[in-house]
Amino acid sequence: MALPKGFLWGGAVAAHQLEGAWNVGGKGPSVADVMTVGAPGVERGITDGIIEGENYPNHEAIDFYHRYKEDIALLAGMGFKCFRTSIAWTRIFPNGDELEPNEEGLKFYDDLFDEMHKYGMEPVVTLSHFEIPLHLANEYGGWRNRKMIEFFVRFAKVCFERYKDKVKYWMTFNEINNQRNTESPFLTFTNSGLLYKEGEDRYQVMYQAAHYEFVASAIAVIEGHKINPDFQIGCMIAFCPTYPASAAPQDQIAALKEMDRTYVFADVQCRGHYPSYILKEWERFGTDIRMEPEDLKIIQEGTVDYIAFSYYMTFTTEYDESNVRHLGREKKNPFVKANDWGWQIDPIGLRYALNLLQERYELPLMIVENGIGLHEHEEADGMIHDDARIEYFANHITEMKKAVELDGVTLIGYCPWGPIDLVSAGTGEMEKRYGFIYVDKNNKGEGTLARKPKKSYYWYKRVIETNGENLSKEIDVPV
């Protein structure tokens, strides 16, 4: 029993969460640049433009832009076979609606990808990861506007052409389904650069934006394959399976309907059409999604090559008849623990997730995010003893291996989230740490930005060396 040779062990980040240098090299502001710091359970604020005196953690982040050589060397020290990052749209098109790209931005990613290849690291690249140009959000209303398709496709084609010999694995939209929860204006701003207006039908606005994104993604897949037929272009889904709270049949239906809210995003991009359950739902709620005659054909032709997904947690739901749309309400799962941010820790849920996706789509899968946010500090011996992280990964990798070895799942790679501490997307905190490498910076933005391997750094290095065979939680650290 072994993982396939050439299995892509690595890690994943997003440009806006680590690069910093938010206005350097011709970069324009993105939606992330107007987000302030939240706290556990407290969403980030969104300001109207950039306001003097506010704390915008993405502006500096961990300054990867200036330190990427040192950081890539550290990641290479763990033996990374791949590294997932995103291309900041605003480095390439600072406002988003220009016709010509910004050469300095393109050059930065040329250098970054070259640096990865120096160590034999395969770049895995997300085109749109929560960093839509602010100008497109302000002037066009983000993805509520069909014009976004043209802007995105131009951006995608420029990247495909420029990096066609350096990048093989692409993703179009990060966690495109995160916006499904329309109670949170933050999520839709993050995903689609749109803020809901007073009194509007949020559900319809969200699906309209998603429709344009589906069309844009499909065009990118079609155009990408023309530029390089070897490209692997995937969708990217936040996959948090939902369990029924009990064996009651109505709980089962509620869980199924909750899952459909995520599946719909993958169904369209993998199967190439809108599934019947969503068409019925739109009919029932009088949802009117504007489509051009060619859209459905484009969606059909531009299906993805593989499915990338994040896995952090599972949810549990119980039947609630007052919820006319989804029939359920979230319930705490008594069988699993959670971290300080309430994210439930469920390794078996990863095996379950891999099986669900494999059985539904029969496409290659890539785990492009998994991990645990922890509060951490250096101890007296100078080491960050992140045994909780080692435990988390040992258990998740064990279940991932079962999915491959026992269940026959086709898995390309495994990229833990934030191998180096970075800015949290959800809360903007630095102190929600995911890394194998510690970065000296706190939530207020204070610190030296010095990097330091944690205990888990040496642990994950051995995991990669042994292709996932040695998952023992004991590990010696250099003194």
Ligand code: P53
């Ligand atoms: P943070 C919510 C639920 C699942 C994944 O999240 C999510 C979110 C958004 O907060 O986002 C993904 O930083 C996302 C990354 C993000 C990571 O998960 O809130 O793709 O950008 O950093 C972890 O702890």
